[in-house]
Amino acid sequence: MxxxxxxxRLAGPRLFPLRLLPFSTAAVAADPAPIPHxxxxxxxxxxxxxxxxxxxxxxxxxxxxxxxxxxxRVLDAMLPFYLSRYGNPHSRTHLYGWESEAAVEAxxxxxxxxxxxxxxxxxxxxxxxxxxNISVKGVxxxxxxxxxxVVTTQTEHKCVLDSCRHLQQEGFEVTYLPVGKxxxxxxxxxxxxxxxxxxxxxxxxxxxxxxxxxxxxxxGRICLEKGVFFHTDAAQALGKIPIDVDKVNIxxxxxxxxxxxxxxxxxxxxxxxxxxxxxxxxxxxxxQERGIRSGTVPTPLVVGMGAACELSMREMEYDGxxxxxLQERLLNGIRAKLDGVVVxxxxxxxxxxxxxxxxxxxxxxxxxxxxxxxxxxxxSACTSASLEPSYVLRALGVEEDMAHxxxxxxxxRFTTEAEIDRAVELTVKQVKKxxxxxxxxxxxxxxxxxxxxxxxxx
Amino acid sequence: xxxxxGSAPSRAEVLxxxxxxxxxxxxxxxxxxxxxxxxxxxxxxxxxxxLSDPVAVAAAFAGGKSQLEIARRQAVxxxxxxxxxxxxxxxxxx
Numbered sequence: 148m149x150x151x152x153x154x155x156r157l158a159g160p161r162l163f164p165l166r167l168l169p170f171s172t173a174a175v176a177a178d179p180a181p182i183p184h185x186x187x188x189x190x191x192x193x194x195x196x197x198x199x200x201x202x203x204x205x206x207x208x209x210x211x212x213x214x215x216x217x218x219x220r221v222l223d224a225m226l227p228f229y230l231s232r233y234g235n236p237h238s239r240t241h242l243y244g245w246e247s248e249a250a251v252e253a254x255x256x257x258x259x260x261x262x263x264x265x266x267x268x269x270x271x272x273x274x275x276x277x278x279x280n281i282s283v284k285g286v287x288x289x290x291x292x293x294x295x296x297v298v299t300t301q302t303e304h305k306c307v308l309d310s311c312r313h314l315q316q317e318g319f320e321v322t323y324l325p326v327g328k329x330x331x332x333x334x335x336x337x338x339x340x341x342x343x344x345x346x347x348x349x350x351x352x353x354x355x356x357x358x359x360x361x362x363x364x365x366x367g368r369i370c371l372e373k374g375v376f377f378h379t380d381a382a383q384a385l386g387k388i389p390i391d392v393d394k395v396n397i398x399x400x401x402x403x404x405x406x407x408x409x410x411x412x413x414x415x416x417x418x419x420x421x422x423x424x425x426x427x428x429x430x431x432x433x434x435q436e437r438g439i440r441s442g443t444v445p446t447p448l449v450v451g452m453g454a455a456c457e458l459s460m461r462e463m464e465y466d467g468x469x470x471x472x473l474q475e476r477l478l479n480g481i482r483a484k485l486d487g488v489v490v491x492x493x494x495x496x497x498x499x500x501x502x503x504x505x506x507x508x509x510x511x512x513x514x515x516x517x518x519x520x521x522x523x524x525x526x527s528a529c530t531s532a533s534l535e536p537s538y539v540l541r542a543l544g545v546e547e548d549m550a551h552x553x554x555x556x557x558x559x560r561f562t563t564e565a566e567i568d569r570a571v572e573l574t575v576k577q578v579k580k581x582x583x584x585x586x587x588x589x590x591x592x593x594x595x596x597x598x599x600x601x602x603x604x605x
Numbered sequence: 606x607x608x609x610x611g612s613a614p615s616r617a618e619v620l621x622x623x624x625x626x627x628x629x630x631x632x633x634x635x636x637x638x639x640x641x642x643x644x645x646x647x648x649x650x651x652x653x654x655x656l657s658d659p660v661a662v663a664a665a666f667a668g669g670k671s672q673l674e675i676a677r678r679q680a681v682x683x684x685x686x687x688x689x690x691x692x693x694x695x696x697x698x699x
Binding site for chain 1 (some may be wrong): 637694
């Protein structure tokens with residue numbers, strides 16, 4: 148009923164939201180407050196002020212590794228389960244439960260199809276972080292009698308590293324393998340570090356900060372030869388590069404919903420059945436998800452994740468081509484106008500949608516503060532609470548000053564060429580402005596080598 | 606639409622679907638979704654232009670129609686919840 152009213156009112160050319168609808172209060176309350184009447188006439192109609200920063204509109208979004216917008220087709224699949232089909236999938240006695248369970252199983256099949264697994268091997272969790280926790284701690288706790296060693300890399304996601312640290316406190320041993328300057332793991336070092344009591348090798352497929360793609364096929368082969376479980380955090384890889392759990396010999400895999408244009412709060416864990424991988428559950432309770440993860444399965448979120456997986460399989464080629472072209476446009480656009488731009492991580496073995504750049508002789512915080520109209524990130528969201536430069540860049544051997552000025556541009560399905568051009572323009576302008584003001588840059592232009600200066604003591 | 610399930614659509618029907626999709630795309634208040642819907646429609650129809658097998662053509666047409674329904678519903682939802690501030694891409698650079 149209300150929908151018909153809305154459609155009738157929207158029949159005119161104006162697309163502005165109706166301010167009369169009562170049920171939009173929550174959304175309105177969540178909006179940042181518009182400026183009151185004492186703003187100058189020169190301002191745009193609805194300037195946005197958050198944290199003392201005034202911008203004319205919502206920034207253009209180039210932070211796809213932090214999260215992605217929900218695709219309208221995914222939202223369309225999810226909404227019925229918030230409106231009328233709200234049953235608990237574990238209710239066995241009525242239609243609400245049956246239809247909800249059917250939807251969950253259909254979504255499970257969609258996720259399984261995306262990774263070439265059987266639906267029986269897919270378990271829904273609250274996200275890739277939970278899946279990583281179950282993989283690392285769950286596997287090692289289950290096999291604690293025979294296996295006491297874990298091999299991982301220094302560039303893993305914080306949740307994997309923190310779980311490993313937790314295991315170390317319990318008495319397990321962990322080897323954190325270093326990576327090369329390009330961010331890629333050395334396969335010989337990996338093979339050497341695997342011991343007879345190694346229970347798990349955990350290497351992420353695509354890094355969230357620098358976008359490099361690890362050679363998971365070779366790593367899977369090494370793990371198969373040595374008879375060790377191979378876990379990969381594929382949160383950033385799903386739907387972007389083809390993943391086949393059988394071709395790559397993956398034993399465990401973590402997947403995330405909100406990195407593939409799905410909802411936040413849902414993820415999945417792949418556990419191989421042949422040979423069977425057993426884990427000790429981290430969430431105890433009623434035995435849902437075959438005892439691996441107790442708790443009511445959130446039907447709308449899971450349906451969203453399934454729809455997002457199916458969509459990403461259909462669109463992977465189209466999106467991949469576009470995003471690669473956009474990345475080239477971004478990099479060439481910036482390099483054409485600026486020197487001293489360094490790409491962090493391998494240029495060849497990288498996912499196109501993640502471009503991590505360091506700008507020499509520019510300070511990172513001031514660069515970010517000047518890029519208010521572009522939503523980008525420096526370092527990853529997980530480490531941005533501290534002022535320390537990102538541990539991933541440190542593992543690459545990037546110097547402190549370059550690590551501080553790194554910006555991560557995330558390109559996605561909905562990014563337009565106009566946005567890339569605007570981002571190039573704003574970045575170049577801001578970097579040039581900062582370099583104008585920088586005495587260090589003046590010295591470099593005169594030919595002085597900064598590293599060999601003897602600074603006088605005052 | 607007079608075409609039954611499985612029979613190939615006429616040229617007029619295909620064009621009508623194309624125009625409906627573009628018209629619905631224009632209704633999205635979100636800059637990125639709007640541009641994506643327009644672009645995906647154009648690229649999708651261009652890609653399928655050479656299809657000759659009537660079964661494939663009918664399947665593509667049916668797929669397009671279901672996408673149109675989804676787009677229509679979501680254009681309404683996005684309009685109801687559109688934020689007050691527009692994207693900086695839609696505001697003329699001062």
